[in-house]
Amino acid sequence: MAAAVCVENEVVPREVGERRFDRLAEKMRAGVPVPETFACPSVGRWESYHFKDFGHIFYTPDNAGEHQLPESIKASIRKLGKSHLFKHTGR
Numbered sequence: 001m002a003a004a005v006c007v008e009n010e011v012v013p014r015e016v017g018e019r020r021f022d023r024l025a026e027k028m029r030a031g032v033p034v035p036e037t038f039a040c041p042s043v044g045r046w047e048s049y050h051f052k053d054f055g056h057i058f059y060t061p062d063n064a065g066e067h068q069l070p071e072s073i074k075a076s077i078r079k080l081g082k083s084h085l086f087k088h089t090g091r
Contacts (some may be wrong), residue, residue, distance in 0.1 A: 001024060001027045001028060001033075002016050002024055005020050005023050005024050005027065008023075011025070011091075017020065044058045045060060046058065046059060047059050049077055049080075051073065051076065057069070057077075066088055
């Protein structure tokens, strides 16, 4: 957050504490935005997704058929526009 204040105000880190602490405090109160949905990178032979309302979904070749996902979640996975490893996730 302090780095963002530096960039936004074109100042060095020391100046954030000395002259821009109010802006840093404002950012800290607001917190880090949490996305509704995001895809974790595919590594090797697994991929995972996190949905704020549904939770974490983790796929490997061994558990590929175990997830009985609602169509709305499958559509959300496809909507990410990611190259998928497994057919059932919308490849």
